[in-house]
Amino acid sequence: MTMDWNETLSPKAFDAPRILLAGPVGYDMYHRFRDQFAVAPATGLVVIELSTLGGDPEVARMMGEDVRFHSELSAERRFVFLGKAAIYSAGATFMSFFARGNRYLTRGTRLMIHERKLCKTLEINGPLTTCIAGVKAALHEIEHSIAIQNEGFENLIAGSQVTMDEVLRRAPENWYLEAQEAKALGLIQDVI
Numbered sequence: 725m726t727m728d729w730n731e732t733l734s735p736k737a738f739d740a741p742r743i744l745l746a747g748p749v750g751y752d753m754y755h756r757f758r759d760q761f762a763v764a765p766a767t768g769l770v771v772i773e774l775s776t777l778g779g780d781p782e783v784a785r786m787m788g789e790d791v792r793f794h795s796e797l798s799a800e801r802r803f804v805f806l807g808k809a810a811i812y813s814a815g816a817t818f819m820s821f822f823a824r825g826n827r828y829l830t831r832g833t834r835l836m837i838h839e840r841k842l843c844k845t846l847e848i849n850g851p852l853t854t855c856i857a858g859v860k861a862a863l864h865e866i867e868h869s870i871a872i873q874n875e876g877f878e879n880l881i882a883g884s885q886v887t888m889d890e891v892l893r894r895a896p897e898n899w900y901l902e903a904q905e906a907k908a909l910g911l912i913q914d915v916i
Contacts, residue, residue, distance in 0.1 A: 730825060733769075735916045738806055738828070741773035749779030749787075749814035757787050767800040774805070778813035781840060785876070788821025795823075804828065806916075807903075812836040820880035827912040829903035835911070837880070837891065838898045840873045842866065884910035 743760040745753055753776075764770045772791070791803050805822040807815065807829040816837050819827055829835065846862050848855045877891045886909050891899070903915045 732825075732914055733804065733828070733916075737769060737804075738771055738773075738916055741771040741806060743770070743772040745773065746775045746808075749776050749781075749784050749818065751780075751783060753779070754783050754787060758790075761790060761794075765801070766798070769802050769804060771804045771806050773808055774815055774818065775808040775810055776812060776815040777810055778815060778836075781814045781817050781873075781876075784814040784817035785821075785872075788818050792821050802826065806830070807833050807835065807912075810834055810836070813838055816880060817876050820876050824883040824910070825913050828914050828916055829906060829912055831903060831915055833903045833915075835901045835903070835906050836898055837877075837895050837901075839895045840869055842869065880911065886911060 742764045743757060745757055745760075747753060757772075794801065795803050803822065804826045805819050805828065807819060807827075809830070809832075811819060811829065811833060813836060816835055819835075842865075844862065846858065848858065874888075874892075877888060877895070881888065881891060901909070901911070903912070906912045907915050
């Protein structure tokens, strides 16, 4: 049986989330996610509830890829995101892996979107011609991190009224949205 991805779920659908995650997005959360994911039902609705002030965007992408892969692999399951209280930075990255129709926030939840951060010291020391490689390596790291970040932004805004230009303009300053605003902009399906 294929799930109807267009059906807006009622609050009753969220009474027993199968995967409950709270805290910083990191490897500890990933292990809790995988443990709960492994015992989630093989059919029907799988609600993944998250509350986070952020964390490691690459771990968020790993969890998101698990959801994406299993969504494609198993049409019998509908994976739904439920953001609770705070969905900041890496939490928004994770949410971007869910189809827009499978994204929900609880009342009063705040969504925060920002650019990735980098804290790195580049020491240039040695013969001038060999210094170029270190500078280029740092530049390539930044360029590829921007590309990965922007892929996530594109996934997050797909099907919404938010443009990429708006995200790129607002993200450097930490863009906060309340749940109803996120719904009005089409970033989520509904507020429960």
